[in-house]
Amino acid sequence: MDAVSIAALWSRLLDGASVRPDDDFFFDLDGNSLLAASIVSELSVSTGLPVELRDLYLAPTPREFASYLDHLNRRLGEYRTTLAAAFDLGVVADALAELGASAADALLPAEVTLAYGDGDGSRVALLRQARGNGACTRLPMQGGDVLIRRGGTVLRFDCDSDTAGVRILVTDHPTG
Known part of the structure; x- marks a missing residue:
């Protein structure tokens, strides 16, 4: 447009x-x-x-x-091309940091659920909560963990698969 x-x-x-x-x-x-x-x-x-x-x-x-x-x-197209080869949580975290919660959610398959703290709600709402109101930054991976920093908080993104499907877990990551 x-x-x-x-x-x-x-x-x-x-x-x-x-x-x-x-x-x-x-x-x-x-x-x-x-x-x-x-x-x-x-x-x-x-x-x-x-x-x-x-x-x-x-x-x-x-x-x-x-x-x-x-x-x-353009960026969503690039992210989708990368994800077409294999699901990579780091790509979703990159999209969250660069483009926002709705864009990150658009990259997730429909069957993926999300858990963040005690949050309850839609994936977009939980991604917005994880992203925070300001800018967030994707950090280099540490031991396989996908990390983002928002303000003074570092969050860890992890996938958990079971018979119900894939669940992305977002938790506080110790800094120190």
Whole structure:
């Protein structure tokens, strides 16, 4: 989707207000969180990409968002190609750090479940909880463990397989 198409979508959701490709959703267009959620939902449906609300904050103009959508589509394709050979939890952790919880979830097979702490909810909600609100970073593997750092916390990702399928376990990893 190009910047002009995104601007047209925003214009429609902003009751026909004029939107140019370089207008900032929040500063120039007086956007708010409810409109942002509508935009993200519409873009997710129209593009088929796992777009998140945080993406609009990181790419607040139609031009920046179009560029982000291209990047997201390309990176998901690359991650999917890597995973086609064999499931690799490290690839999912990379996607979580780079692209966010919805993108990481989009890479997981439907039968995979997720457990994080006492968290209960959807895989995306648990991945968002694991990722945290800010940036997270994939750390080099230590003894086969897939690790990410968010803030002062390091989390360990591990797979557990049984007759019910594959379960990804996310736990605090001791630092020290």
